Amino acid sequence: MNGVLNETTNKIHRHESGRSDFQTTCGATSHVAHDDLRLVPVERAVSDADANRCGRCFDDGGGY
DSSP states (O other), X not given: XXXXXXXXXXXXXXXXXXXXXXXBSSOTTTTSOGGGEXXXXXXXXXXXXXXXXXXXXXTTOOOO
């Protein structure tokens, strides 16, 4: 599953399926510049980049 990584906060969000760009389930990235966002596999972001999961997008996340 792909997610949207906010490189400023190092937080991964669930990508809103069927939507273009960097739209997320929680909507937290709607105000973030596209230069600060990347579409990446969730597990890779967590393991390689030590990203935190958004608590609104993932049950095992740590909140926003």
